[in-house]
Amino acid sequence: MKYVMTYRAVEDFLPLAQQHxxxxxxxxxxxxxxxxLLMVGTMAEPVDGEAMGVFTSREAxxxxxxxxxxxxxxxxxEWGVRAWDEVLAP
Structure with missing residues (x-):
């Protein structure tokens, strides 16, 4: 089991994101x-401040x-964490 973190940024997030x-x-x-933290990245197309990361535990x-x-x-x-039942892994 892995845990997927999702982020949704505020409107006009770029100046704040650059600052921090x-x-x-x-x-x-x-x-x-x-x-x-196994992997993390932003969603492309459109670039709207959505991102996700995959963690080994909910606590992490x-x-x-x-x-x-x-x-x-x-x-x-807005953010969230959901359990992900990984079926096929390397």
């Missing part, structure tokens, strides 16, 4: 280096969200 981007990316690397996803500069500084309007 370095700290957000540093947090991504921290969680990836710990082995609890919620810990990430609780301290993410994008959440703390209002880049993210």
């Amino acid at each position: 981007g370095a700290a957000h990316v540093a947090r991504l690397h921290e969680f990836h280096d710990r082995g609890v 996803a919620e810990e990430f969200i609780a301290g993410d500069p994008f959440v703390l500084h209002g880049v993210v309007a």
Whole structure:
């Protein structure tokens, strides 16, 4: 079982995202280096501030969200965490 975190950004999110981007990316690397964040990325087409990440546990996803500069500084309007029953994996 994996846990999928989803983000939806506020309208006109780019200035805020640029302001807090370095700290957000540093947090991504921290969680990836710990082995609890497996992958993360933004949705393309359209570029509207939606993103997702795949975590090894709900606790890791919620810990990430609780301290993410994008959440703390209002880049993210809405987030969620859902269990994902992975069927086919490498």
